[in-house]
Amino acid sequence: MTPAASETDESTDSLISVRNVSFRYGDVPVLDSVSIDVEPGAFLGLVGPNGSGKSTLLDLMLGLRRPDDGTVSLFGEPAAAFDDGERIGYVAQDATEAGRDMPITVREVVRMGRYPKRLIGRFAAEDRRAVEEAMEQVGIADLATRRVGSLSGGQRQRVFIARALASGADLLALDEPTVGVDAESREEFYELLHELNAAGLTVVLIEHDIGVVTTYATEIACLNRQLYFDGDPAEFVETDALAAAYGKDQHVLQHDH
Structure with missing residues (x-):
């Protein structure tokens, strides 16, 4: 999908739909007439230089901010009014570092994903089963009784992913989740x-490693205040969108997997 097409085509089936969105911090423009759709089951990689508006766009997609102009819908509703938070798993930039200070166990963190479903009443067998299955799915079942603060950065990442899976999330949003984590x-x-994406989970990822994004994402959006590219990763590496957005030549390193 090209930026021009996304500005004119209305998609009623998109999980996220951003239409002609602009956003400013005071007098400083951050996003300028950005339009993009995220379809169910997609793996969207958001790339762009520091300060390009990636995190702001993700916040708008999740309803954490309101656009100055344009509209954002999430699961078919206005994003800012969307209140079914258990359908969204969010891993922020500092989640791995923040986890260092958590004195609770892995299982207790993953159980938090079930809290919205049990505002009243005790945990049921289905809640306990969802927690155990989520830990098993991300490969941390053997860490269930460990304190989160004692884990490595990579292990803590998996804990937060498991928490999202335990909630039954349909969308996983991650903002540079591997900062400070070994290769x-x-x-x-x-x-x-x-x-997880191959199993049907929709993923939106902000990542500074462009090679990772071109390897794993099914769609790439290249951003620097405006949208320079939105489409297939294989097409992205053949365009000049990266150089245009970053203002210099960039080398894309492909990762084997």
Whole structure:
């Protein structure tokens, strides 16, 4: 999908639909007439230089901010009014670092994903089963009784993913989740995201490693205040969108998987 097409085509089936969105912090423009759709089951990689508006766009997609102009819908509703939070799993930039200070166990963190379903009453067998299955799915069942603060950065990432899966999330949004994580753990983490996406989970990822995004994402959006590219990763590496957005030549490194 090209930017021009996304501005004119209305998609009623998109999980997220951003239409002609602009956003400013005071007098500073951050996004300018951005339009993009995220279809169910997609793996969208958001790339762009620092300060390009990626995190702001993700916040708008999730209803955490309101656009100055344009509209954003989430699961077919205005994003800012969407209140079914259990359908969204969100891993922020500092989640891995914040996890260092968590004195609770892995299982207790993953159980948090079930809290919205049990505002009243005790946990049922289905809640306990969902927690155990989520930990098993991301490969941390053997860490269930460990304190989160004692884990490596890569292991903490998996804990937060498991919390989202336990909630039954349909959308997983991640903002540069591998900052400060070693290369081997990053590779394992993105293999996990690939597997979850292949199983039907919709993923929106902000990542500074463009090679990772072109390898694992099914769609790439290249952003620097405006949208320079939105489409297939294979087409992206053949265009000049990267150089245009970053203002210099960029080398895309493909990752084997």
